Amino acid sequence: MGNNKRKSKASSNGRNSRNGSRSTAARVGAHASSAPERSSSKNGGSQQNLRTYNIPDYRLEHPQFEIRQLTGKDKQGQEHVLYEVSGDLDAPVPPIRDSKYLDQQQAIEIYRYMLLNRKMEIALENLYKQGKVVGGVYFGLGQEACSCASAYALDKDDWFAPMIRNQGSLLVRGFRASDTMMQYMAKADSPTKGRDGTSHFGDIEKRNMVSPISMLGDLIPVMSGVALGARLQGRNIAVMTYIGDGGQSTGVTYEGINFAAVQNLGLVLIVESNLWAYSTPSNMQYRCKDLAERAIGYGIPGVIVDGTDACQVYDATHEAVERARRGQGPTLIEAKMMRMKGHAIHDAASYVPKSMFDFWKKRDPLTRFENYLVKEKKWLSQKDNQALIAEVEIVIEAEREVAVNSPMPTPESAEGGVFCENGCHEIKPKYGIPKVKKGTAAYKETEAAVHLK
């Protein structure tokens, strides 16, 4: 298994412009642009129309892997197809990149949410082992920085929609750990009252969350529509959702981003490149080098961040959210990381080469952020850190108690609620009555087009 000797170098300011030649122009977020720039080639002629695009890259390392399907033999001489990885898997772990925006207190708050996220999932795993969970458990292990720091960049009036692994985002947006636990246990007091599990719930009243469905990509046009509705009511808001390197293969992903792009809606799409879609590696999902490049095709800014670095995720999301609120349209943020467990609890992920787990284990987002806060920045003393961890454990234990003690729903509660009727909801515009401008044109009486007859 040959190692890839090519090592990317971060530019002096820590940013690496994907096109190299214009690194000074590689500004992230607000200044990022997919607008083409005319090449200043002196050769003239055929190169006159060459266009270049910038994909700002926040990362401090640029790992390159190649994953291939190879046929190997087991001890009995039987042939099996398995995945093999090549690349610089011994590269040193880069530092956390200082945030341009986060202060000490905010950084610690994000760290606390990441801790809650991690400990909640450990509690879920235990509940599963105790036979208290209905169905499987999905984990965001290794992705906590991405979930928590991105959601942290949103304001109260912004909207979001998680995917299955963004259980941390829910905590940041004010849902309780017991909400998610009760969903997994199909309890009567779960947000869906037992009707759905996992992170599949929503709240359009207070927390502005749209429930995900299991089909991937469908949330993207939906969130674009939320931004459209708000804009018609006179508000530019940010609407954030996530998609994986597997989920982005769906057609509706394209439709949704493209709709947001042509309508200039404040979509913030976090593409969680976590390398494995169930058992399929990302190089069998797409051919381009980085998914952020897709932004060029949509005509929107795209940026790359290290998804295991909370500061990078926060900064890129913050800038995308600010753009959205200024009415400057959507942003695609590719967060590079790895799914550190199987697809769900039943899946041991034995298809993943062990060296990949080893590489990313050293990049554990929680450990890195803890070291950064405690050792590097000294924003959190060892003692305060231990106290914080203990506090989070107490919270999770209390939430677990609440969840476990909730009853199962009655069989009859399966009925009803299919339709909104008998005044169960009052529907009114969330951000105020749209101010409509009407033209002077009167009602037009026209014959129908003779399209088909």
Next chain:
Amino acid sequence: MQLTYLEAIRQGIWEEMEHDPTVFCLGEDIGIYGGAFKVTDGFIDRFGTERVIDTPIAESAIVGAAFGASLTGMRPVAEFQFMDFIGCAFNQISNMVAKTHYLWGAPAPLVLRGPSGGYVHGGPFHSQNPEMWFVHNPGLKVICPATPYDAKGLIKAAIRDNNPCIFFEHKYLYRRIKEEVPQNDYVVPIGKARVAREGTDISVITYAAMVHIALEAAAILAKEGIEIEILDLRSLVPIDREAIAQTVKKTNKVIVLHEHSRTGGLAGEIAAIINEEAFDDLDGPIVRIAGLDSAIPFSPPQEHHYLPKLEDLVRESRRLKAY
């Protein structure tokens, strides 16, 4: 005022947009062009580019965006250029929109509307009646008007409804029928059938363009002393079980007539409802007249053969009367 079926729909949406600032339209070519059938002709001049949105050719995005906007309290009216293309957005409708209220309690007040139906030689991708895809999909209201009066009253009711409504406009009727439609504000309640013709011998349970074939057949049959009663369902979800039971109890004989394919069609469901509600009142077998179990073909003689015809209904009525 005499209005065509198409004008009645246009007027209904126009009036709702005039009085409710949360109503807006989106769809393909609905703006300056006014829609492939000109239902939204002139809307963009009156209501502006913000409320009359030309979209990319992306049906999942149209439905998704309409749904998202509805979650913020807007009342979007999304046009499908042809209802055949609703299949492109099926997942969005079936798994996202329809299940929302039941699963997590969010109302989705949106209308998905567009032309459906045959008799216009549109071929297999411009003539379909895909309403059954959604009838078997709890959480959606399915509306299929047959007259200008109902079309206007039902589109207004659909826009005001707090649930996702799929509104099938029969394109054969767009310009072929005209009737007096009141100028004042009115709605037709969703889920209520209408007796389009009183009769004593046979109940013809049907909807949309088939209502007019039934009316033609009734005139022929009346000369032979066969008085058929025509029940125009108007809505398929919710379906008016009471009206179905009532007409069966009156005539004791039933023909169910619909345009879409026979197998898994609405007639099977109606027959089951009659079994449940009025089995003892039946004096003969329930007769189905429906499209063939194939795609709807293009060439006029083939399309004619595929679709239910006046002579089918006349023949089956005579046979059932004699039973």
